[in-house]
Amino acid sequence: MSLDRGRHYLAIPGPSVMPDAVLQAMHRPAPNIYAGELIDMTHSLLPDLCRVARTEGQVAIYIGNGHAAWEAALANVVAPGDRVLVPATGRFGIGWGEMAEGLGATVDLMDHGKRTPMDMEKIEEALRADTEHRIKAVLAVHVDTATSIRNDIAALRRAMDAAGHPALLMADCIASLACDPFEMDAWGADVMVAGCQKGLMVPPGLAFVFFNDRAARVRADMPRVSRYWDWTPRANPEIYYQHFCGTAPTHHLYGLRTALDMLLDEGIEAVWDRHALFARAIHAACETWAADGPMELNVADPAFRSNAVTALRLGEDRATRLRNWTETNAGVTLGIGLGMAEPGDPAWHGFFRLGHMGHLNAGMVLGMLGSIEAGLDALDIPRGRGALDAATRALAEG
Numbered sequence: 237m238s239l240d241r242g243r244h245y246l247a248i249p250g251p252s253v254m255p256d257a258v259l260q261a262m263h264r265p266a267p268n269i270y271a272g273e274l275i276d277m278t279h280s281l282l283p284d285l286c287r288v289a290r291t292e293g294q295v296a297i298y299i300g301n302g303h304a305a306w307e308a309a310l311a312n313v314v315a316p317g318d319r320v321l322v323p324a325t326g327r328f329g330i331g332w333g334e335m336a337e338g339l340g341a342t343v344d345l346m347d348h349g350k351r352t353p354m355d356m357e358k359i360e361e362a363l364r365a366d367t368e369h370r371i372k373a374v375l376a377v378h379v380d381t382a383t384s385i386r387n388d389i390a391a392l393r394r395a396m397d398a399a400g401h402p403a404l405l406m407a408d409c410i411a412s413l414a415c416d417p418f419e420m421d422a423w424g425a426d427v428m429v430a431g432c433q434k435g436l437m438v439p440p441g442l443a444f445v446f447f448n449d450r451a452a453r454v455r456a457d458m459p460r461v462s463r464y465w466d467w468t469p470r471a472n473p474e475i476y477y478q479h480f481c482g483t484a485p486t487h488h489l490y491g492l493r494t495a496l497d498m499l500l501d502e503g504i505e506a507v508w509d510r511h512a513l514f515a516r517a518i519h520a521a522c523e524t525w526a527a528d529g530p531m532e533l534n535v536a537d538p539a540f541r542s543n544a545v546t547a548l549r550l551g552e553d554r555a556t557r558l559r560n561w562t563e564t565n566a567g568v569t570l571g572i573g574l575g576m577a578e579p580g581d582p583a584w585h586g587f588f589r590l591g592h593m594g595h596l597n598a599g600m601v602l603g604m605l606g607s608i609e610a611g612l613d614a615l616d617i618p619r620g621r622g623a624l625d626a627a628t629r630a631l632a633e634g
């Protein structure tokens with residue numbers, strides 16, 4: 237019997253669960269884009285976005301997804317022929333490097349594989365070896381959504397400083413912003429990219445590039461920057477339309493205003509703590525399942541696990557069968573494995589991910605875990621016992 241009535245729960249790592257208040261804020265007639273409320277509201281978004289990113293720097297907003305944020309950031313500081321270092325810890329790191337290559341950059345890919353965080357010593361060594369300082373930027377994914385590895389961006393900054401290297405530190409926080417703690421200024425990121433559809437709880441459509449004065453100076457020395465991607469007028473427009481280089485994403489801005497109000501009312505540290513607690517409960521459940529049977533957490537060391545997404549290995553075709561089961565029988569959609577095996581490879585069906593970003597409560601997290609457990613049993617996939625106990629204990633301990 238299928239038990240999938242009620243509200244469907246999309247538990248994938250983006251787009252995330254959106255608050256009804258965000259959707260309701262977007263449900264309105266088109267506003268005037270030349271005068272009035274929309275203009276003031278847009279101005280209010282920029283300082284609040286910077287509060288979430290923990291920066292005194294600036295932010296440019298683009299109509300686009302995460303890939304647009306990648307390209308926008310690169311277009312402002314990386315010219316054809318420039319060199320970038322990409323210490324990848326999963327598909328997303330590799331993807332950002334590919335975007336740089338597409339813009340004519342020379343990419344030094346330092347591939348850490350699928351299960352290990354960035355090796356800061358190796359990065360420091362590579363930067364020291366670049367005695368002519370040809371590397372212009374280090375492209376670092378904070379949480380790689382494919383592997384769910386969380387990298388230590390503050391440690392990366394220390395490694396860059398130890399090497400005495402002037403490259404920009406560019407961080408991808410598309411998955412992590414407003415889920416995992418991130419301190420742009422305190423950790424020394426010069427550029428940070430994010431999207432609205434993950435921790436920020438807005439439907440896909442807005443991309444953000446945050447940048448500090450150092451990055452602005454690099455931008456100023458660029459031979460040219462495409463008008464559309466140039467962050468300068470977007471962050472400091474003389475006329476309103478320059479914020480978006482054209483028509484504003486009107487309804488998304490209303491959604492974003494509401495989402496930021498919710499996040500800042502809760503308090504960004506409280507938002508981080510909530511996601512950390514959910515992650516502890518989810519990881520406790522997964523470790524218990526993994527104690528017996530084929531399940532395995534992709535990231536062995538809890539210190540490098542994200543609070544936003546958890547990548548799991550189930551082997552054979554079990555992950556696809558489990559995802560199908562929870563979707564059709566429980567109304568819970570789990571994330572596919574991404575970048576762990578090629579789509580044509582049968583091994584692809586052995587990986588899946590849990591998204592736990594955005595507008596979540598304990599009932600949803602426990603419901604997701606309970607649905608997975610029911611699916612494992614229905615499919616006769618062996619598992620350790622007591623996962624839900626472990627999760628509820630983690631939540632009760634707070």
Ligand SMILES: *Cc1c(COP(=O)(O)O)cnc(C)c1O
Pocket residue numbers: 250301302303304328377379380381408409410411412431440
């Ligand atoms: C989701 C994501 C992206 C890509 O975002 P799209 O909106 O799919 O283009 C890039 N980097 C990370 C870390 C992500 O989580």
